[in-house]
Amino acid sequence: MESIFDVIPLEHFVLLSLLLFCIGMAGVLLRRNMIVVFMSIELMLNAVNLLAVAFSSYRGDPGGQVFVFFVMVVAAAEVALGLGILVMIYRNVKSVDINALHQLKW
Amino acid sequence: MDQVIFYILSTIAIIGALSTVVSRNAMYSVLSLVLTFFALAGIYLQLNAEFVAIVHIIVYAGAIMVLFLFVVMMLNLNTVTVTIRKNPLIKYLAVLMGIVMAAVLGFASMNTALPIARGNTSAEVGTVKVLGKMLFNEYLLPFELISVLLIATMVGVIVLTKKEE
Secondary structure: OOOHHHOOOHHHHHHHHHHHHHHHHHHHHHEOEHHHHHHHHHHHHHHHHHHHHHHHHHHOOOHHHHHHHHHHHHHHHHHHHHHHHHHHHHHHHOOOEHHHHHHHHO | OHHHHHHHHHHHHHHHHHHHHHOOOHHHHHHHHHHHHHHHHHHHHHOOOHHHHHHHHHHHHHHHHHHHHHHHHHOOHHHOOOOEOOOHHHHHHHHHHHHHHHHHHHHHHHOOOOOOOOOOOOOOOOOHHHHHHHHHHOOHHHHHHHHHHHHHHHHHHHHHHOOOO
16 A cells, blocks of 8 residues: 655645645734634644644554544634634624724733 | 645645635635635545544534634624725735745755654554544543533533523
């Protein structure tokens, strides 16, 4: 059984995950819409998951994939709670703009 | 063949990610993110990680993105147009940060020999059988704790979004 790493070097998986992570980071910094900021955070989590799966399958060690499973559960919990908070914020200030919460800075 | 599929899937993933970040309509962002997740699931399949690929589709595309789509529709956000920061300095700095970080990390990873030996890369590693055995032996305690986390989240969300009488 031939492996994917015979034709694609591990570095390319690292590069892909790195690009996805940086796009997600730029999204968090760039956008004002809270929902899009959340989605950018999801993108960053996924980049890390991809890295973990790539290394796990390179090493032949299933531990990394179990860890990815846990990361997914935590991401699901985070999204549910975050969107709950977002709905509450929207009910109170009628906006999902990040700047609507600038009073948290003081 | 594997190479071609991998590079097509990576291109789709990166285009989806970019369009998530730059599209003005929140609805398009959600749909692009779903596209990215499906491309990533394809890459997981190429890495022989069937279990992770299936769970990724069920949890991310099935649950999380439906939640996002639901909130976007419920709050009627697809009519909001101005969603990118107004201050041009912050805008360009954000893009610059992303590019510089990508350049630095890319340069670093290209110039580093990864000091890990290649292990047994058979197709067995990512199967449900292997991962299930691992999950219920070595990782039993974290598995139970994560269910407590999910219950706590569920209770928290219900309490948080309940309307006060």
